[in-house]
Amino acid sequence: MNSHHLPLRPHRFEGGIHPADGKAYTTDGTIRIPPLLEKYQLVIQQNIGVSPLLKVKKGDTVKKGQQIADPVGNISVPLHAPTSGTVGDVHDISGANGAPVQAVEIIADGKDEWCEPMECYPDWRNTNRELLLARVKDAGIVGMGGASFPTHVKLSPPPEREIDTLVINGAECEPYLTADDHLMREQADRIITGAGICAKILKISCVLIGVEENKPEAIRALRTAAKGQKDIVIVPLKVRYPQGGEKQLIYALTGRKVLAGGLPMDVGCEVQNVATLAAIAEAAVEGRPLIERVVTVTGSPVADPGNYRVRLGTPVRKVLEWAGGIRKEVRKLILGGPMMGFAQSSLEVTVSKNTSGILLLGADEVRQFEAGPCLSCGRCVEACPMRLLVSTLSKVCENERYDLADENYVMNCMECGICTYVCPAGRPNVQHFRRAKAEIRALKRRK
Amino acid sequence: MTILLAALALALLGLILGGLIGFTAKKFAVETDPRIEEITNLLPGANCGGCGYAGCADYARAIVEDGVSPANCAAATEENFQKIMAAAGQEAAKRERKVAVVYCSGDNHHAVHVALYNGLNDCRAAAALSGGGKGCRFGCIGLGSCARNCPFGAIEIRDGLAIVHSELCKGCGKCTEVCPRKLIHLVPADSKVHVFCNSLDKGPEKRKICTAGCLACRKCVKAYPELFNAQGFLVRARDGANITAEQVAEVKCPTGALQTVESHANLGKGKEGAA
Numbered sequence: 257m258n259s260h261h262l263p264l265r266p267h268r269f270e271g272g273i274h275p276a277d278g279k280a281y282t283t284d285g286t287i288r289i290p291p292l293l294e295k296y297q298l299v300i301q302q303n304i305g306v307s308p309l310l311k312v313k314k315g316d317t318v319k320k321g322q323q324i325a326d327p328v329g330n331i332s333v334p335l336h337a338p339t340s341g342t343v344g345d346v347h348d349i350s351g352a353n354g355a356p357v358q359a360v361e362i363i364a365d366g367k368d369e370w371c372e373p374m375e376c377y378p379d380w381r382n383t384n385r386e387l388l389l390a391r392v393k394d395a396g397i398v399g400m401g402g403a404s405f406p407t408h409v410k411l412s413p414p415p416e417r418e419i420d421t422l423v424i425n426g427a428e429c430e431p432y433l434t435a436d437d438h439l440m441r442e443q444a445d446r447i448i449t450g451a452g453i454c455a456k457i458l459k460i461s462c463v464l465i466g467v468e469e470n471k472p473e474a475i476r477a478l479r480t481a482a483k484g485q486k487d488i489v490i491v492p493l494k495v496r497y498p499q500g501g502e503k504q505l506i507y508a509l510t511g512r513k514v515l516a517g518g519l520p521m522d523v524g525c526e527v528q529n530v531a532t533l534a535a536i537a538e539a540a541v542e543g544r545p546l547i548e549r550v551v552t553v554t555g556s557p558v559a560d561p562g563n564y565r566v567r568l569g570t571p572v573r574k575v576l577e578w579a580g581g582i583r584k585e586v587r588k589l590i591l592g593g594p595m596m597g598f599a600q601s602s603l604e605v606t607v608s609k610n611t612s613g614i615l616l617l618g619a620d621e622v623r624q625f626e627a628g629p630c631l632s633c634g635r636c637v638e639a640c641p642m643r644l645l646v647s648t649l650s651k652v653c654e655n656e657r658y659d660l661a662d663e664n665y666v667m668n669c670m671e672c673g674i675c676t677y678v679c680p681a682g683r684p685n686v687q688h689f690r691r692a693k694a695e696i697r698a699l700k701r702r703k
Numbered sequence: 704m705t706i707l708l709a710a711l712a713l714a715l716l717g718l719i720l721g722g723l724i725g726f727t728a729k730k731f732a733v734e735t736d737p738r739i740e741e742i743t744n745l746l747p748g749a750n751c752g753g754c755g756y757a758g759c760a761d762y763a764r765a766i767v768e769d770g771v772s773p774a775n776c777a778a779a780t781e782e783n784f785q786k787i788m789a790a791a792g793q794e795a796a797k798r799e800r801k802v803a804v805v806y807c808s809g810d811n812h813h814a815v816h817v818a819l820y821n822g823l824n825d826c827r828a829a830a831a832l833s834g835g836g837k838g839c840r841f842g843c844i845g846l847g848s849c850a851r852n853c854p855f856g857a858i859e860i861r862d863g864l865a866i867v868h869s870e871l872c873k874g875c876g877k878c879t880e881v882c883p884r885k886l887i888h889l890v891p892a893d894s895k896v897h898v899f900c901n902s903l904d905k906g907p908e909k910r911k912i913c914t915a916g917c918l919a920c921r922k923c924v925k926a927y928p929e930l931f932n933a934q935g936f937l938v939r940a941r942d943g944a945n946i947t948a949e950q951v952a953e954v955k956c957p958t959g960a961l962q963t964v965e966s967h968a969n970l971g972k973g974k975e976g977a978a
Contacts, residue, residue, distance in 0.1 A: 353831070353832070353833065354830075354831075354832060354833030354834045355834070355840075356840055598832075598833070599818075599832075599833060600833070601817045601818035601833055601836075601838075602817070624819070624821055625821070627823075684822045684823050687822050687823045687828055687832065688823060688828075690828075690831065690832075691823065691825070691827065691828040691831060694831060
């Protein structure tokens with residue numbers, strides 16, 4: 257280890273659990289490159305904030321990587337064609353959370369030709385930081401850990417805020433998923449470059465990369481890639497869900513606590529996911545926009561589970577076909593991991609910028625239950641990493657007392673799913689809180 | 704002697720304080736209009752909020768003080784309504800009775816289930832998750848948020864579909880507020896025929912997920928263009944159209960989406976529990 261920021265003995269965040277990790281399905285092997293599809297259904301809004309505006313129409317020819325939607329305002333990112341071909345219909349498809357979303361069809365011509373490339377900045381260390389920041393936006397990069405918040409907004413904090421540490425999330429604490437693990441093993445150089453670019457944009461030098469101990473190869477690869485850069489420290493973390501939660505990770509690596517309702521920048525930190533960093537490096541050094549991402553396809557019903565470099569707009573049905581199809585009865589299809597992912601009712605839902613995994617669960621792995629009354633056993637309170645009074649919250653939300661829920665800090669719930677996981681009464685706590693948060697937000701907007 | 708003194712002192716104190724209370728009550732009395740209390744008693748007292756005020760008492764105050772029309776109360780009986788009008792000194796007006804209708808016929812026997820929903824028993828929560836188990840993203844989710852919000856017990860969930868008992872419905876509109884699919888509408892009580900479908904999907908798409916959806920075949924529109932109006936892939940009865948049960952029988956809607964309020968209220972009878 258090699259930094260003046262040492263000693264770095266990671267702190268242990270409060271709460272948390274050890275769910276069965278299920279990562280063995282996909283730990284081995286490399287990231288696979290699937291064949292080109294005939295057509296892609298590209299969801300137009302793949303970022304939190306304002307939807308970009310489509311600027312191509314049916315029948316237009318597009319090249320791979322060509323910008324097909326312009327951002328609207330600052331909290332918005334452009335969208336790029338995943339391959340060369342023609343633009344098809346714009347229609348509604350089912351989105352990841354069940355509500356219909358607008359998608360544009362790109363019919364591939366099979367040539368997969370790149371458009372006029374953006375300017376490359378191989379010498380990014382001596383490149384103007386404004387240029388790099390503009391590139392992050394132009395490449396359509398959003399937080400690929402799941403939040404899909406536009407990265408360029410995160411990288412331009414208000415000038416009065418002092419940020420001194422870039423915290424990088426390579427924890428991948430979500431069970432079953434290994435996409436980040438494989439990315440760190442195979443593209444450690446890109447991740448380190450991406451970290452350097454972010455640090456340059458933020459004008460800071462201290463970079464801390466947190467990786468859970470169950471990924472020794474990833475830790476080795478990152479350390480090799482960061483050799484000689486004394487400001488970049490790779491910190492192995494204990495395996496514990498949700499180690500990769502923003503506030504938990506900051507506490508583990510720096511000992512700083514983000515207060516209720518606060519942001520990482522309040523304690524001088526900035527958190528980025530490793531996949532986002534790889535995308536940033538690709539955009540800046542090679543001039544390529546974000547048109548594909550690594551997706552873990554896993555679960556006991558999948559014949560040949562693995563990690564795939566999937567282009568955005570690929571239907572889940574196709575990804576499952578590449579993974580050898582289904583070999584036993586499926587009870588649940590989840591986009592993302594089992595703790596925070598969204599259950600799906602259709603195979604037509606497509607991969608977007610924040611789809612980290614496609615998880616199938618068999619009939620023997622899914623519990624059907626009737627939610628019972630709260631036993632007040634306190635397991636949820638003990639396990640909640642945000643230290644919320646979950647049992648109280650669960651009861652007030654059940655009775656639709658959202659005013660009391662707000663007083664009990666429900667807005668700080670990050671929906672990690674632990675309280676639902678540990679509840680012996682099978683109460684759908686996270687769903688309660690998600691609803692409460694939506695109601696409270698709506699109430700505050702009305703005021 | 705001592706006890707007599709104590710009793711006297713207390714009696715004197717009581718008299719003085721009592722007099723003081725009597726004096727202040729007279730001196731600082733707040734003038735209230737007796738009509739407010741009278742009207743409050745005539746209003747139904749369900750405090751449903753359908754009129755837009757914080758409750759019956761608040762509405763009564765608004766009627767007397769601000770001259771608001773009592774016609775906004777859908778729940779008062781006709782007799783009480785006339786009495787309120789008289790008490791408020793407003794000229795007699797006709798009040799149109801409205802009832803709620805659920806524009807969906809997709810009960811468990813008609814709608815196709817694409818998922819097993821195992822979450823919160825609340826339509827809004829289900830809508831935010833994946834829209835419950837039914838395939839239709841416009842139709843009734845059937846978890847009964849409307850029924851629980853009805854102050855008059857006029858909505859029943861039968862076979863996975865909200866059914867309005869129009870004889871109990873007062874038209875307050877509380878159900879329309881909570882329905883995440885916005886498929887409950889307030890209609891004049893005398894319009895008895897509707898197209899009980901809310902889906903804007905294309906006909907063939909609809910067919911895959913529900914056997915009771917309006918396919919927009921326009922049979923009804925062709926037979927009675929003055930009564931029906933096709934809007935894309937959904938037909939609606941025209942506003943104010945007076946459609947009879949005989950005309951419905953004559954049109955023979957292939958999916959049964961066009962039906963009378965009465966036959967909709969009988970949907971799923973005897974099939975409860977089956978999914």
